Amino acid sequence: MSIYEITDKPIDPQRYADHVLRPEAGAVVTFTGHVREWTKGIRTLYLSYEAYVPMAEKKMAQIGREIGEKWEGTRIAIAHRIGELDVGEVAVVIAVSSPHRKAAYEANEYAIERIKQDVPIWKKEIWETGEQWIGDQNKKPEVRNP
Amino acid sequence: MSIYEITDKPIDPQRYADHVLRPEAGAVVTFTGHVREWTKGIRTLYLSYEAYVPMAEKKMAQIGREIGEKWEGTRIAIAHRIGELDVGEVAVVIAVSSPHRKAAYEANEYAIERIKQDVPIWKKEIWETGEQWIGDQNKKPEVRNP
């Protein structure tokens, strides 16, 4: 019924938006997170994502249940990609449908916040000058040309 | 560059999401408004949308400029369909990209609020029991089976 998946294949966002649509849904909000070329003055060549897959899918499903309790009548689908991603590619998609739009926006934003808190997925940024796992405790290298 | 269009063809949301994507965008939020089957206990058979097309496209472009001023670095595309739409079909799509996600959510929600205020588009709901142009001043018929 619901989709909560970690995948090593390119993500097609429309598939998730279509999945959450129902006759009682007046609104669908779809968020996609993309590999950004520049972060704080550092150029990213590509990203590499790793996940603790079974726990990550379990945690995403838990976030989905939280959303179902907080925003009645919503339906949600979440997917996160792992492996190497080029600039512009979709790392994560969250699609939420609801009868009225406000809940769809709110629930969608809640989902990405919760994913960033609790879902065991890690991003390694690969720059021209090196690479680093990104996490709350880590710092980017100093900007060379501010 | 930007897309602001009234169309009588089915809307493909992904086309608008793709259009706003750029290497500096970390987030894309796409909103789609759909024809809902049930509204306040009344079953909708289909909707008919009409627009004052040149003014509607001009107003959407103006909303786009407002968003560019309020949320720097965003890029936006808006399309609204006219003609007869069946339940589930996309009436409106708004795609916003931005370097960081918060602006994409906020700008997207701002866009749909502004569209509902100012863009000359009108919806007629066709029910089993009749039809009516919908507007702020109008009321739905009484619910027969509350």
Add this chain to the structure above:
Amino acid sequence: MIKLLYFAGIRDLTGVPEEQAPLAGRTVGELMEWAEDKYPGIREGGARVAVNEEYALDGDVLTEGDTAAFIPPVSGG
């Protein structure tokens, strides 16, 4: 002449989608009064007037060749 456009519920009331009227030099407020005389009830729905595709104020003056549109409350989205 001024070109007048009617949409949605207002067009249902006027029975025509557009017409010409000799209203150059008149204000938008006077246009509204003219329309209410010809189509009683046209003001009730809270329509706004757009002149040349921009919302206008009651005091704005119509100029020969302008297009004035009656915009009932919008309901897009």
Add this chain to the structure above:
Amino acid sequence: MIKLLYFAGIRDLTGVPEEQAPLAGRTVGELMEWAEDKYPGIREGGARVAVNEEYALDGDVLTEGDTAAFIPPVSGG
């Protein structure tokens, strides 16, 4: 035996993605001390421990056959 899993920067530190250790009956806090002895610096990054795919508290006790994963600060999205 307890199955231990290491991810991301922590795996770079341990050099292995997983191993077995005789830690049944020990608490999660004791597991952390054991890991810090074997892999100095493993606690610095602020890792959490998940037992059988759920975040665990320091006082939770490991049971034979459990899987304990070291979860460095996550950075998905």
